[in-house]
Amino acid sequence: MLSKIFSVLIIASVLFAILNGNISGVSNALLEEGNGAIELALYLMGGMCVWGGLMRVADKAGITDLICSMFKPLGKRLFRRINTSGKAFKAMCMNISANLLGLGNAATPFGLEAMKELEKEEGESDTASDNMIIFTVLNTASITIIPTTAAMLRLKHGSEKPMEIFPAVILNSVIAVVIAVTLAKIISAASRRRKK
Amino acid sequence: MRFDTYILPIVVFAIILTALIKKVDVFEEFTAGAWENMKVCTEIAPTLIGLMLAIGVFRASGALEALTGFIAPFVSGLGFPAECIPLALIRPISGSGALVVFESILSENGPDSFAGKVASVLQGSTETTLYTIAVYFSVTRVKKIRHTLLCALAGDITGFICSAILVKILL
Structure with missing residues (x-):
C-alpha cells in the first residue's frame, strides 16, 4: 500500500509541478x-x-x-x-x-x-x-479528553474562550471513533463469513 | 493555572512514588525502557523519511492547493466553511502541515469566528491518519492492511462533516 501511495504522490507531484511551473518548489x-x-x-x-x-x-x-x-x-x-x-x-x-x-x-x-x-x-x-485494524483505527481517530494543542493555539491567537471548544471536540471524536470502529467490525465480520 | 498543566507532572509523580513504595530499581528500569524505545525510533525512521518526502513534494508542487479548489464547491453545500477545507484535506496526511494551516485560519478569521471554531474542533478531534497507519504497520511484517485505510478515512470524513454541525449546535 505504501509503495503505491509513495510512487503516486511523487509522480503526480512532479508532473503537476512541470505543468504548473512550480518545479523549483519540488526541487527544494x-x-x-x-x-x-x-x-x-x-x-x-x-x-x-x-x-x-x-x-x-x-x-x-x-x-x-x-x-x-x-x-x-x-x-x-x-x-x-x-x-x-x-x-x-x-x-x-x-x-x-x-x-x-x-x-x-x-x-x-x-x-x-x-x-x-x-x-x-x-x-x-x-x-x-482484525484486531490490528481496530487498534490502528482507534488511533487514527484521536480520542482525547483534553485537546491541549488546539486550546493553546486559540489562546495564542487571542481567543476569549480558548476552552469552549472542548465539548464539541470530545463529542466529535466520539462520533468519528464509533463510526470508524463499527465499520471495521462490520467489514471484518463480513469477510469472516465469506471465508467460511 | 489551568488544570491540564497539572496532568503530566502528577502522572510522573504518581509513577515514581508507586515504584518507590514497591521497591523498584527506578533508574535501572528507566534506562532499560528508554533504550527499548530508542531502538524502535531508529526502526521507524526510514518510513518517516519516505512518507514526509512524498507529502512534502506533493504540497510543494501546488497539487494539494489545486485539490482543495476542486473539492470546495462540493463540501460548501454541507455547511462546512470554505476556509477550513485546506485543513480538512491536510489533517489526515501531515501533522506539521495541519498545524501551519490551522494557525493561518486562526489568524485570518479569528479564533472565535465560525471558521475558527470549526477549525479548532477539527484540529482537536482528528489525527494524522495516514502517518499513524504507516508508522503503526511499519513495525510489523504486514503488507496488506485490508480495510484499515477505508475505516480510518470514514471516521475522518464523519469528523469533518460533524465538526461544522456540532459548532452550530453547541457553540
Missing part, C-alpha cells in the same frame, strides 16, 4: 524533506525514550496491570479473542490511556509495542489481522 522539497524527517525522528526519540523509561518503571510498579483491569470489559468487546493478560493487551491499554490524557508522545511507543506484540500473539503474516 526533495532536498529538504529528508532533513525534516530526521529532525522529527530525533524529536520523537527524546519523548519516546522518556516515556518508554517511565512506563517501564510504571509497569514494574504494577500500575499498568491496574489500568488494564479497568479496560478489560471494553477490550473484550472491541478485540476478538484477545488475551487480556498478554503483553499486547497491556500495551494497548497504556496506549489508550495515554491518548485519553492527551499525551500523544507517550501514546505512540505503546501503540508500536502493541502492534509488535499483536503480531507475535496472532502469528506473523503479510495481512493485517
Whole structure:
C-alpha cells in the first residue's frame, strides 16, 4: 500500500509541478524533506525514550496491570479473542490511556509495542489481522479528553474562550471513533463469513 | 493555572512514588525502557523519511492547493466553511502541515469566528491518519492492511462533516 501511495504522490507531484511551473518548489522539497524527517525522528526519540523509561518503571510498579483491569470489559468487546493478560493487551491499554490524557508522545511507543506484540500473539503474516485494524483505527481517530494543542493555539491567537471548544471536540471524536470502529467490525465480520 | 498543566507532572509523580513504595530499581528500569524505545525510533525512521518526502513534494508542487479548489464547491453545500477545507484535506496526511494551516485560519478569521471554531474542533478531534497507519504497520511484517485505510478515512470524513454541525449546535 505504501509503495503505491509513495510512487503516486511523487509522480503526480512532479508532473503537476512541470505543468504548473512550480518545479523549483519540488526541487527544494526533495532536498529538504529528508532533513525534516530526521529532525522529527530525533524529536520523537527524546519523548519516546522518556516515556518508554517511565512506563517501564510504571509497569514494574504494577500500575499498568491496574489500568488494564479497568479496560478489560471494553477490550473484550472491541478485540476478538484477545488475551487480556498478554503483553499486547497491556500495551494497548497504556496506549489508550495515554491518548485519553492527551499525551500523544507517550501514546505512540505503546501503540508500536502493541502492534509488535499483536503480531507475535496472532502469528506473523503479510495481512493485517482484525484486531490490528481496530487498534490502528482507534488511533487514527484521536480520542482525547483534553485537546491541549488546539486550546493553546486559540489562546495564542487571542481567543476569549480558548476552552469552549472542548465539548464539541470530545463529542466529535466520539462520533468519528464509533463510526470508524463499527465499520471495521462490520467489514471484518463480513469477510469472516465469506471465508467460511 | 489551568488544570491540564497539572496532568503530566502528577502522572510522573504518581509513577515514581508507586515504584518507590514497591521497591523498584527506578533508574535501572528507566534506562532499560528508554533504550527499548530508542531502538524502535531508529526502526521507524526510514518510513518517516519516505512518507514526509512524498507529502512534502506533493504540497510543494501546488497539487494539494489545486485539490482543495476542486473539492470546495462540493463540501460548501454541507455547511462546512470554505476556509477550513485546506485543513480538512491536510489533517489526515501531515501533522506539521495541519498545524501551519490551522494557525493561518486562526489568524485570518479569528479564533472565535465560525471558521475558527470549526477549525479548532477539527484540529482537536482528528489525527494524522495516514502517518499513524504507516508508522503503526511499519513495525510489523504486514503488507496488506485490508480495510484499515477505508475505516480510518470514514471516521475522518464523519469528523469533518460533524465538526461544522456540532459548532452550530453547541457553540
